[in-house]
Amino acid sequence: MSTKEQLLQKFEQRTAKVGVIGLGYVGLPLAVEFARAGFHVVGYDVSERVVDLVNDGRSHIKDVPGSAVAALVKEGRLEATTDAARIAEIDAISIAVPTPLAKTRDPDMSYVVSATDTVARSARPGQLIVLESTTYPGTTRELLLPAMEAHGLVVGRDVFLAFSPERVDPGNEKWNTKNTPKVVGGITAACTDVAVAFYKACIDSVVPVSSPEAAELTKLLENTFRSVNIGLVNEMAIVCDRLGVNVWEVIDAAGTKPFGFMRFTPGPGIGGHCIPLDPHYLAWKMRTLNYKTRFIDLASEINSQMPAYVVEKVVAALNDERKAVNGSRVLVIGVAYKRDIDDVRESPALDVIRLLEEMDADVAYHDPYVSTFREDGIEHSSVELSDAELKGCDAVVIVTDHTSIDYQRLVNRASLIVDTRNATRRTTPGRARIVSLSATNPLVAEEHPTPVVAGKVVA
Numbered sequence: 241m242s243t244k245e246q247l248l249q250k251f252e253q254r255t256a257k258v259g260v261i262g263l264g265y266v267g268l269p270l271a272v273e274f275a276r277a278g279f280h281v282v283g284y285d286v287s288e289r290v291v292d293l294v295n296d297g298r299s300h301i302k303d304v305p306g307s308a309v310a311a312l313v314k315e316g317r318l319e320a321t322t323d324a325a326r327i328a329e330i331d332a333i334s335i336a337v338p339t340p341l342a343k344t345r346d347p348d349m350s351y352v353v354s355a356t357d358t359v360a361r362s363a364r365p366g367q368l369i370v371l372e373s374t375t376y377p378g379t380t381r382e383l384l385l386p387a388m389e390a391h392g393l394v395v396g397r398d399v400f401l402a403f404s405p406e407r408v409d410p411g412n413e414k415w416n417t418k419n420t421p422k423v424v425g426g427i428t429a430a431c432t433d434v435a436v437a438f439y440k441a442c443i444d445s446v447v448p449v450s451s452p453e454a455a456e457l458t459k460l461l462e463n464t465f466r467s468v469n470i471g472l473v474n475e476m477a478i479v480c481d482r483l484g485v486n487v488w489e490v491i492d493a494a495g496t497k498p499f500g501f502m503r504f505t506p507g508p509g510i511g512g513h514c515i516p517l518d519p520h521y522l523a524w525k526m527r528t529l530n531y532k533t534r535f536i537d538l539a540s541e542i543n544s545q546m547p548a549y550v551v552e553k554v555v556a557a558l559n560d561e562r563k564a565v566n567g568s569r570v571l572v573i574g575v576a577y578k579r580d581i582d583d584v585r586e587s588p589a590l591d592v593i594r595l596l597e598e599m600d601a602d603v604a605y606h607d608p609y610v611s612t613f614r615e616d617g618i619e620h621s622s623v624e625l626s627d628a629e630l631k632g633c634d635a636v637v638i639v640t641d642h643t644s645i646d647y648q649r650l651v652n653r654a655s656l657i658v659d660t661r662n663a664t665r666r667t668t669p670g671r672a673r674i675v676s677l678s679a680t681n682p683l684v685a686e687e688h689p690t691p692v693v694a695g696k697v698v699a
């Protein structure tokens with residue numbers, strides 16, 4: 241039986257040992273899914289804290305219930321280790337380590353390089369190795385393939401190498417690791433076959449593509465698509481503000497078109513490990529080929545200016561109340577980068593807080609999922625959402641619209657709210673004056689609407 245047939249048989253019979261390198265937002269759910277599918281899974285991570293947590297049957301990832309980890313660890317299906325030598329035991333390895341940007345906004349490939357070295361050192365015939373970290377097109381072929389070949393292994397015969405982008409969406413209750421289709425592209429056709437069979441063992445739908453580059457670019461297209469459309473709708477919020485039109489009304493109305501329109505919503509900017517970073521991997525790669533990716537650059541420029549736009553709104557709103565930002569108490573609601581998650585990486589809330597603090601505002605925050613976070617060496621702690629805090633502050637800024645927040649209570653207690661997410665849309669009028677990202681719409685309430693152009697009423 242060939243190496244390929246042996247591996248396929250091990251997947252079929254669930255006797256293959258599965259390894260996941262990097263047990264974070266991507267790796268832990270994947271490890272749990274393979275363990276649930278009946279495989280013995282070994283998670284390898286350089287963080288002792290993460291490894292100890294998993295072996296203790298606890299989860300550090302909000303979307304993965306601790307009870308699921310505990311049950312799989314108890315059954316002996318899931319274990320974690322910091323011992324790289326264990327990788328030699330593993331038949332199928334998924335690498336899910338971070339791919340951040342350096343300060344220069346160039347890719348920081350150090351984690352992928354280090355994980356590749358670790359895997360290559362233990363590589364042996366009969367292994368499948370899949371890179372899942374989001375990266376620039378060419379990474380699998382340029383970084384991983386030579387590392388395997390340097391160990392005397394023929395890719396496509398002795399070992400099988402592929403790229404398969406992770407599409408996990410933290411906080412999404414409908415789409416998870418198991419039911420989100422998985423794109424797979426191998427270095428050779430045999431590599432694709434083996435990788436497809438591997439993922440089919442635990443993921444509902446697997447989509448083969450012709451090469452690792454096609455798979456790498458698929459992920460970058462998906463996230464660039466989001467970044468560009470968010471940039472467009474953020475610019476639309478600014479446009480609507482200048483025109484005196486409510487952007488939320490316009491988006492809702494456009495959303496009634498049954499075809500050709502996809503709803504995106506404006507906000508305080510983009511965050512997380514994906515949307516703000518991934519498009520820059522593609523932009524960087526294309527710069528090396530002397531091509532400028534203009535959509536990526538423009539979207540990034542607009543999205544990264546949104547925190548400053550929000551702060552301008554706060555300054556103007558306080559000014560209307562005859563208050564200076566300097567010395568005003570500003571309560572930020574939500575610091576996670578999006579609703580109902582606990583991740584503050586690249587969160588626009590951090591920029592909003594920094595910009596307000598630079599203007600000497602007295603800034604506090606409340607986030608039900610983020611009790612503390614550290615930025616530039618300073619620790620910030622979530623304050624209680626007490627009546628005294630709401631009544632005492634000069635402005636509330638809703639940056640992240642967590643569903644567990646009682647927005648009616650904010651409207652009833654606070655005096656001024658800058659709502660960057662339209663979170664107060666279902667509230668009834670209370671004590672607070674509400675300022676939106678764009679003009680709130682006077683037109684719907686009036687029988688004879690008065691068009692407003694560039695801030696001037698057209699008679």
Ligand SMILES: NC(=O)c1ccc[n+]([C@@H]2O[C@H](COP(=O)([O-])OP(=O)(O)OC[C@H]3O[C@@H](n4cnc5c(N)ncnc54)[C@H](O)[C@@H]3O)[C@@H](O)[C@H]2O)c1
Pocket residue numbers: 261262263264265266267284285286287290336337338339351354355358372373374375406407408409410513514
């Ligand atoms: N978080 C998301 O929503 C998401 C979604 C899709 C794709 N991705 C991509 O998946 C990859 C992983 O992201 P994440 O959010 O899971 O990161 P993470 O920071 O949550 O987890 C990465 C883990 O890898 C470990 N690690 C770092 N270097 C290592 C090494 N050399 N060997 C072993 N372990 C190592 C870290 O200790 C950490 O536990 C990134 O490329 C990211 O762009 C993330």
